[in-house]
Amino acid sequence: MEKKSKINLNRLRIVLAEKDKTNRWLADQLGVTEGTVSKWVTNTHQPPLETLYKISILFKMDLRELVESTLHK
Numbered sequence: 001m002e003k004k005s006k007i008n009l010n011r012l013r014i015v016l017a018e019k020d021k022t023n024r025w026l027a028d029q030l031g032v033t034e035g036t037v038s039k040w041v042t043n044t045h046q047p048p049l050e051t052l053y054k055i056s057i058l059f060k061m062d063l064r065e066l067v068e069s070t071l072h073k
Contacts, residue, residue, distance in 0.1 A: 006043055010052070010067055013041045019059055029058055 016026065023037040030037075030051065039045040047055070056063040 008043050008068055009046055010040060010043060012055070012066065015059060015061070015066060016041065026055070026058075030054060
């Protein structure tokens with residue numbers, strides 16, 4: 001049986017590292033659990049668009065920088 005490859009839809013892991021922030025910090029800022037952020041960071045689940053917008057505001061960056069581009073696919 002073939003194993004499905006995981007598609008990275010968001011760049012949260014990269015952005016958190018670039019901004020020197022932790023999953024716990026982001027969870028505290030958004031009022032969600034650290035486990036929820038972990039699922040987003042590992043691309044197991046995706047945050048709602050409204051949450052991505054809030055994250056973009058927290059990091060002072062364009063929302064489009066938080067998602068993988070489809071142009072290179």
